[in-house]
Amino acid sequence: MAEGKPVERISSLPLHAINAAQVPAFLTTLAPASSTFLRASGFSAKPGESALIPGADGLVSAVIGIGKEASPWDFGGAPWTLPAGSRWHLVVDEVDPAHAVLGWHLGAYRWLRHKQPQRAPAELVLPAGTENAVMMAEAICAARDLINAPAGELGPQQLAEAAAALAERHGGRAEIITGEALSEGFPCMAAVGAGSPRAPHLAVLRWEGDAHGPLVALCGKGVCFDTGGLDLKPSAAMLRMKKDMGGAAVMLAVAEMVMRAKLPLRLLVLIGAVENAVSGNAMRPMDILRSRKGLRVEIGNTDAEGRLVLCDLLQFAAEQSPAMILDAATLTGAARVALGPDLPALFSNDDALADGLLRAGQVVQDPMWRLPLHDGYDAWLDSPFADLSNVSQKPMAGAVTAALFLRRFVPEGQPWAHLDVYAWNDAARPGRPEGGEAQSARAIFQMLQNFTGGKVM
Numbered sequence: 001m002a003e004g005k006p007v008e009r010i011s012s013l014p015l016h017a018i019n020a021a022q023v024p025a026f027l028t029t030l031a032p033a034s035s036t037f038l039r040a041s042g043f044s045a046k047p048g049e050s051a052l053i054p055g056a057d058g059l060v061s062a063v064i065g066i067g068k069e070a071s072p073w074d075f076g077g078a079p080w081t082l083p084a085g086s087r088w089h090l091v092v093d094e095v096d097p098a099h100a101v102l103g104w105h106l107g108a109y110r111w112l113r114h115k116q117p118q119r120a121p122a123e124l125v126l127p128a129g130t131e132n133a134v135m136m137a138e139a140i141c142a143a144r145d146l147i148n149a150p151a152g153e154l155g156p157q158q159l160a161e162a163a164a165a166l167a168e169r170h171g172g173r174a175e176i177i178t179g180e181a182l183s184e185g186f187p188c189m190a191a192v193g194a195g196s197p198r199a200p201h202l203a204v205l206r207w208e209g210d211a212h213g214p215l216v217a218l219c220g221k222g223v224c225f226d227t228g229g230l231d232l233k234p235s236a237a238m239l240r241m242k243k244d245m246g247g248a249a250v251m252l253a254v255a256e257m258v259m260r261a262k263l264p265l266r267l268l269v270l271i272g273a274v275e276n277a278v279s280g281n282a283m284r285p286m287d288i289l290r291s292r293k294g295l296r297v298e299i300g301n302t303d304a305e306g307r308l309v310l311c312d313l314l315q316f317a318a319e320q321s322p323a324m325i326l327d328a329a330t331l332t333g334a335a336r337v338a339l340g341p342d343l344p345a346l347f348s349n350d351d352a353l354a355d356g357l358l359r360a361g362q363v364v365q366d367p368m369w370r371l372p373l374h375d376g377y378d379a380w381l382d383s384p385f386a387d388l389s390n391v392s393q394k395p396m397a398g399a400v401t402a403a404l405f406l407r408r409f410v411p412e413g414q415p416w417a418h419l420d421v422y423a424w425n426d427a428a429r430p431g432r433p434e435g436g437e438a439q440s441a442r443a444i445f446q447m448l449q450n451f452t453g454g455k456v457m
Contacts (some may be wrong), residue, residue: 072103076431079121105137147436149226157274160201166270170259172207193274195282210264220248221329229302246423247329334398347403361443
């Protein structure tokens, strides 16, 4: 919809958004019978609560409750609580319509490839000026589709091809590296995928919104399924391992937002797509791998494979001298123990970059929490046989030591941030259906908007 174009209201009904303090005043604006009905229904404008308002000729409007500060999630349940297939236009004075549009679209999402919903969602007529919110929702939903895809359908080749297709749709360039070139240039990543009949693929995406703009490198862990390798996971821990490419999906969502918004920067996106499987070719505990950087890594546990994928990507990214390197990965259960499923762990060697991400996350209600790169734990990665081990032998601070492992592959003075994400909603909530989730994507995009002088949503 073009900026300033009038909102189309043909065959759409008004949807009011109010908080609890506004209920008495709102009731006075309704016809007496409608006011009596709404009061009798017990509507109190709790965040996300909705109510239909009847009139003499049937349904005339609806109202939805919002918090004191409106959240996108206040609107996330509306597509399914309002009548199937109905159309609505917002009537709001103090609510940013972009919040409503974002929450509505994220809430309307369902995985459709193998199961159709029993009813159609309600539709929202887009207010003018909310194109950015729609764009972000579409990018997040595309990432959700990737995470929700069964691993039997989305292997390393398919993930790399999806990444390449994204770049090409938006005027970027893509290269897919596999085979001998991957083994030579990205040996740790190649070793992770050696146990699978589905060969590892590295997607290298380049895009220029401004040929002279700063270069931003995005690295995503794309383990399409993780058995744990020879250090095999128990069956319960394997159930959601199709989501172990969630970091890659997050970075592809960020890349789509950046490209569609045409931010004045250059992008380098590295998607390390592999499968950690069990076979006679799989890497073994106590194997020693050569990394792209030249450091030798002893395998203390084959289930700590994501950091082996990322270490080669980080080294390659650093060789391009970017303004910043960002990586995202479903890396450790320890981060979830510390922060739970909804709060990604942020590690960074640069306070300004970390502060920018934290502030952006607060602005767009996509929060994260910073954990320390504690130097005192760095020696926990020492190995008597190689330059370092891929795991610590101590049963503590697993997220910290994983981040410290990655830091070994980032040059001194290179701004870098690592996000340890869950990439999944364990249960359905308004705006966040059960399944894959592109955590931190909106926060990263907002930070990049700020970094390039773009406006805040």
